[in-house]
Amino acid sequence: MRHVAVIGSGPAGYYTAEGCQKQFGDAVRVDIIDRLPVPYGLIRTGVAPDHQSIKGVSRRYEATALSDNVRFVGNVTVGKDVTIPELLELYDAVVLATGAPHDRALGIAGDDLPGVIGSAAFVGWYNGHPDFAGLAPPLHGPGAVVVGAGNVALDVARILAKTQDEFGGSDIVGHALAHLGDHTIDTVTILARRGPHEIAMTPKELGELGHLVRAVPLVNPADLPPPEADAALEPGLRKSVAHLRDFATRTHDKPIRVVFDFFAIPVAIEGDGRVERVIVERTQIEDGRAIGTGETYAIPAGLVVSCIGYRTPPLDGVPYDDRLGRFANENGRIAPGLYAVGWARRGPTGTIGTNRPDGFMIAEHIAADVPEDAAKPGRAALDALFAARGVDVVTFRDWQRIDEAEIAHARTGSPREKFTAVDEMLAARSPG
Structure with missing residues (x-):
């Protein structure tokens, strides 16, 4: 069993999870960690609001998120709630899919x-x-x-x-x-x-x-x-x-x-x-x-x-290419067990679909680099760490409740009214 942590729940993150499923079948567990309590990254907050057909790609990611060996771990800030060195201790592979939000x-x-x-x-x-x-x-x-x-x-x-x-x-x-x-x-x-x-x-x-x-x-x-x-x-x-x-x-x-x-x-x-x-x-x-x-x-x-481009924010302990505004990497490999995908790997170029072959390539790297009998503990150990630190983790089921609440509060003719504050999102997890 291979345990993979993906940092970022946008297209690059979910395509990496999909690639790992295709590469390893049931013999993988993927945790998709995001700073926000809501998934999908730039699909939610970058695609223009009047381009709803493009946002429909999130249904593909939802299918991946609802599978047994992938889970969403929202409301977690890497660097504060958990560090990259800690994740490398817990997971066989850590993939940075943080995009380029700056x-x-x-x-x-x-x-x-x-x-x-x-x-x-x-x-x-x-x-x-x-x-x-x-x-x-x-x-x-x-x-x-x-x-x-x-x-x-x-x-x-x-x-x-x-x-x-x-x-x-x-x-x-x-x-x-x-x-x-x-x-x-x-x-x-x-x-x-x-x-x-x-x-x-x-x-x-x-x-x-x-x-x-x-x-x-x-x-x-x-x-x-x-x-x-x-x-x-x-x-x-x-x-x-x-x-x-x-x-x-x-x-x-x-x-x-x-x-x-x-x-x-x-x-x-x-x-x-x-x-x-x-x-x-x-x-x-x-x-x-x-x-x-x-x-x-x-x-x-x-x-x-x-509108002249974006940069990936640096992370403590991760090599960074300041000139290109992304993590320093060789075809997605940063260091043993540490990878970058999407804009975090190549800079802010390409379309949403460009991230699919990128994510599948990283899954192939993990297959080549991580032995089948890898013995790191993965999500059970992460859950124990979060419990000890009092981290309030948002699950995909929590997100579905947030989603339902946004849809219920939509103005006439709109598909949803988004919550724009994290505390509002967290409050919406409770039914009723």
């Missing part, structure tokens, strides 16, 4: 002004993450600037531009919905340091911008390459650029503009005690790199959301 800093003057928010915080706020429930971003300035050229930037822009009615069917949390309904922003500017052919935006997400009730997406035709240049693009990117070409034909006929500002990088953020404007430098592409031209201009804004 924002990369912009690293420019003024990026610490009130009103500058990282996308992890902003997305966490409207998705009900307990760490960001009290964020209350400033939404009463003339404009917002979103920095980045990927789908997260599109999510942020779309959420800012939607009407209250357009959130029907979503699970955006009530406090964010009310706050967004009161905003006065009339221009959302998306800054991309390179051009339309270098975006990381997918066609579906771009297409959604073209159907908003009160917002129109706008692209400067001069930023687009000649149409014949699109032929060399891979099909998905070609479809994305086709949307941008359509946006270049739109007119400003709605109350809110979503402006794509290509070949532009922020170089400073200014304001008297808060964000008031973003200083932007025009760029040009040299050898595939965006190089500043020295031409600058200002964009009025009371909110700046930085």
